[in-house]
Amino acid sequence: MNKRYTRLFFVPPVFRRRYRLSGIISFISSTNLRAAFCIWPIQNKDYASTRPPVCNLNKFTIWKTRIRLYMNSIDEDIYNSILIGPPAPEATTTTSSNTHAVPSPEWTDAQKKAKIADAKAMNILAQTMPDDIFQKVAEYTSAKAIWDSLNQMVAGSTDERKDRRSNLISQYENFKKEESESVGDMYNRLNSIVNELKTLGKDITLTEINDKILMCFPSS
Template identity: 30%
Template sequence: MTQSIDKPPYFNGAHYSHWKNWMMIFLQSIDYKLWDIIEDGPTIPSKRVGEILIPKERHEWSDQERKQVQLNAKALHILLCALGPNKFAKVSSCDNAKEIWDKLEVIHEGTNEVKETKIALLSLNYENFKMDPNEVIKAMFNRFSIIVNELKGFGEAIPEDKLVRKLIYSLPES
C-alpha cells in the first residue's frame, strides 16, 4: 500500500511509533510551523486587563494572531482526518492539536514512567542483540530494525556508525 503525499497517514491503532514518525514528517512537510504548534501548543490571542491576561474576542485579533489560530486549526484538521473512528472518539473532545498529540502519546506509549520502562527494555534488547542460530540475515536485520525504530520512536536515536558496529558484532563467527 502506498501513501499519498497529499493525505495524512491513516492511523487505526496499529503501529503507533511508525505512524507517529510518519505524521511528524507529514506535518513538517506541509508547514514546519504546524509541527511547532504540536510541540509548543497553540497561541491564544490575549490582552492584558490590569494584571490579568484574558483571551481577545475574535474581532480583536490582528492578522498575525489570526494566522496563528489558523495554524492550530490546520494541524487539528490534519490529525483528525488521519484517525480512524475509534481513535477519533478518544480525542474528539480535545481543543487543540497539541492536546490530541499528547493524548495519543499517553494512550499508545504510556506515561513518562511507562515510556522510561519501555526504553529500558528496548535498550536491553538492543544491547543483548545477537543473530539467532539458523536465522537468515534478512530476518536478523528485520528484528534489529524493529528494535532500533521503536527506540527512535521514543526519542532514543542511535548514531549510524554504532548501529553498523552492533550489527557486525551480532553476527556469528562463522
Template identity: 30%
Template sequence: MYWKHRMLIFLEASGIDILDAVENGPYIPKIAGTDDLMIPKPRAKWSEDDKKKVGYNAKAKNIITSALCAEESFRVSNCKSTKEMWDILQETHEGTTDVKRARVNTLRHEYELFSMKKDESISDLQTRFTHIVNNLHALGKHIENEQQIGKIMRCLTREWKPKITVIAE
C-alpha cells in the same frame, strides 16, 4: 512511535507553523487589559495576522483528526487544542514516563541479547535489528552506527565468520 514519526513529518510538511501549534499550543491573540495583564482579544478586533495564526490550530486539528480512526477520534473529540489532542495521543500510544522507561529497559535487553537465529536470513536479521534500534531512538536512546555495526558483526552465526573477517580487513 511509528504513528508519531509519520504524523510529525506530515504536520511539518503542511507548515512549520502548523507543527508549532501542535507542539506549543494554539496562538491566542491578546491585548493589554487592566494592570498591564494580557487578556484574550475579542474576535472582532483580530487582525489578519491574528486570524492566520489562529487558523494554524484549526488546520492541525483537521490534519490530526483526518488521520485517526473512529475510536481514536472519540478519544480526542473534546479537546480544545491540537496540543491537548497530541498529548493524549502521545500518552495513549507511548504510555507514561514509567511505561516508556520499562519499554527502554526491555529494548535495551533485547539489543544486548540480540543474535542471529538459526536459519534466519540477513534480511530478516536486519529487519529485527532495525526495529529494536529505531524504537530505542524514538524513546530518546540513540545507538551510534559504529556500535550497531559491531553488534551485527558479533551476532552473526559461524557460517558468516569468513565474510566478517574480509569486511573487517
C-alpha cells in the same frame, strides 16, 4: 458530414479524489465514434498530492518523522502549531480584577493565521488516526493537546516507561538472528527495537547498529 458535439459530465467526488480530476469532464464525440477526453486540471494550490501517513503507535518515531515532513510540505506553520500551540488572544483588562478574552473578530492577522494553521493541523492529525485512537483525543481543542496526548500514550507512566526501556535495552544487548529468520526480517526486528528505544530517550548510533548486525553472523 461529421457532426461533432460536446457533452459535459459531472465527476463524482470519489473519482475526483482517486484520480485528481476536476468536477467536470468535457467529452468530445463524432459520428465516426472517435472520441477524446479533455480533463481540466485542479487549480487548488493547497491540494496535497498524498494522504497523511496513518498513525501507528507501535512505529511512533517513524510516523512522527513522516507527519513532520507532510505538514511542512504544506505549511511550516501547521507543524509549528502542534509543537507550540496557537497563541491565545491577548486578554483585555477592564478593571483591576476583571479580564476578558478578545473576541475573534478583533484578533490580529497573526492570531487569525495561527488559528487557521491550528485547525489544519487538527484536521490532518484526525485523518491519520484510526477510530480507536481518535476516540481518545476527540475532546481536545488544539493540535498541540492532541499531539501531547499521542506522545503520552506511547510513553505511558514514568514507571512503565522505565520498565519498557530496561526491557528493550536487554532485548538489544542480547539480540541474535533467529535460525529461520531472513536477513531482512532480522534487520526490521532490530530496527523496531532501536526506534522504540529512541522514543524512550535512548539513542543508538548507526555504527553501534552495524556492529550489532555483524555480531549476528559468525566470522568465516
